[in-house]
Amino acid sequence: EEFEAAGAESYKILSRELRDAGALKTILHTESPNDLELELLRGKKYLWAVPESALEQVLETARDIVISAESVPRLEELLDCYQIRNVYLRDADAESVNFALKYFDREYLFTAGYGDGEEYWKNLAELKIRTEE
Structure with a gap:
């Protein structure tokens, strides 16, 4: 210890x-x-x-979480049990962002990831903007 x-x-x-x-x-x-x-x-x-x-x-002590795009459907379940302030969507796609927007306003939703190359990061950064349309 x-x-x-x-x-x-x-x-x-x-x-x-x-x-x-x-x-x-x-x-x-x-x-x-x-x-x-x-x-x-x-x-x-x-x-x-x-x-x-x-x-x-983690949610026992934290209010901000990183969640993978594949795990986004769990947000509803997690919100029933925990108070979540900000969500960081790892390797998000338009579908996962749109799903998360059902539960969170844009100012509490962020995209994040692990990737190489300028194109990867450019696409990730623009993702929230593209899904607004």
């Missing part, structure tokens, strides 16, 4: 340095966050990117 706490404190220090450099949030990627990490690394400054199986665990 002491080792995990030291690791979380290191993340907090690094996150603070990133914010000082202009980053708005720190994205934490993990397959399975532990309770201590979730306790120490929570709040608006942190954004957890976890597999679908860990979404509920």
